[in-house]
Amino acid sequence: MNAKFTEIYAAADFMGPGAIEVPAYQTEILDLVQRRGIFGRRIKQIPATGHPSRFFEETAIPAPTAASGFVDPRNIVAPVVTPTRVERSVPLKALVAQINYNLFDLELGQQQSQFAYLQAKDLADTVDGVLRTHDIALWNGTDTSLSTSTTTQYFGAAGQIAAGGNSVTVGTSDSIVDAFKSAVAKMLANTSFGVRPTAIYANPVLLDLIDREMKTEFNVVLTTKEIAAGYSVKMLSTQAGDLPLIPEWTLSYTGTPGSGTAVLPAYIVTEDLIEYHWLGDPNPRVFQLGMPGSLASQYVAVKFGGVVVKGASYAHTQVLVDR
Numbered sequence: 001m002n003a004k005f006t007e008i009y010a011a012a013d014f015m016g017p018g019a020i021e022v023p024a025y026q027t028e029i030l031d032l033v034q035r036r037g038i039f040g041r042r043i044k045q046i047p048a049t050g051h052p053s054r055f056f057e058e059t060a061i062p063a064p065t066a067a068s069g070f071v072d073p074r075n076i077v078a079p080v081v082t083p084t085r086v087e088r089s090v091p092l093k094a095l096v097a098q099i100n101y102n103l104f105d106l107e108l109g110q111q112q113s114q115f116a117y118l119q120a121k122d123l124a125d126t127v128d129g130v131l132r133t134h135d136i137a138l139w140n141g142t143d144t145s146l147s148t149s150t151t152t153q154y155f156g157a158a159g160q161i162a163a164g165g166n167s168v169t170v171g172t173s174d175s176i177v178d179a180f181k182s183a184v185a186k187m188l189a190n191t192s193f194g195v196r197p198t199a200i201y202a203n204p205v206l207l208d209l210i211d212r213e214m215k216t217e218f219n220v221v222l223t224t225k226e227i228a229a230g231y232s233v234k235m236l237s238t239q240a241g242d243l244p245l246i247p248e249w250t251l252s253y254t255g256t257p258g259s260g261t262a263v264l265p266a267y268i269v270t271e272d273l274i275e276y277h278w279l280g281d282p283n284p285r286v287f288q289l290g291m292p293g294s295l296a297s298q299y300v301a302v303k304f305g306g307v308v309v310k311g312a313s314y315a316h317t318q319v320l321v322d323r
Helices: 103-112 118-140 157-164 176-188 204-217
Strands: 014-016 019-021 044-047 053-060 084-090 093-101 167-170 199-202 224-228 231-238 241-247 263-269 274-279 285-288 297-309 317-322
Touching (some): 093 103, 176 263, 204 241, 224 241
Parallel strands (some): 044 274
Antiparallel strands (some): 263 317, 274 297
16 A cells, blocks of 8 residues: 655745745634624524424404494394414425535644634634525525425515515605605505504615615604614604614615616515524534544534515515616
């Protein structure tokens, strides 16, 4: 058996009389990589009832009609009424990622003692990477049905709200602020459901357009409110009260704003009715696999669950802004 060795040569930046300069690096790695969105941290986290996770929705209370409910008080004939309930479900999906550590590289790093924290950082970053993909898919997952899965991804909240049918288009010359206020007022005017929206999510570019319009058209500066520790957003006054305008980088837009062909989506949502049904644990779990013949340490991060937008047809509204 012939053993094979790899020759490693040191690289010098400069060699001269009395001086040899070798590469050296700062021990901290610049890391401003975009990680989590705010949406996934604000919606409800609910243990799944099974696969799929099931629940019931009441769409009408047992109420008589005006014609049958009012009767002669001396000749009472009561109409029979029944509640209307619908069975709903959300399929669970699997999200995984694996990172491998080569034994040689690990021991070399330990012996150099330059990036001693790197193994732990990369494992934590892998978990963050799973959560980043999760947060993007919470809005933009490509599945198209909660009853019959069409892809392995979530049925994103944006798709569920759009499929619900509550959608408003704001023309290039229309007021964005007026459109949002009008959409919220119509949600509150619903005679069948007690709707109470709690937030507006949009790309920061669209929220900047709203801010500019308030300053230009109404000479008003939007107030701010802290919605999470160290996280403040601006508020829009509506018939549902002051709704937070939450910037969400995961909500992309098409075209170039100002060109007349850009479409910037926003979502007026009732956050209490948006749930993530998890299996095992709401956070990603990390498992270490057995040592293979290559002597590489293998770790797998896994997350099981699915997102559901309850009341998608009445408690939430999609707003498409053309600019």
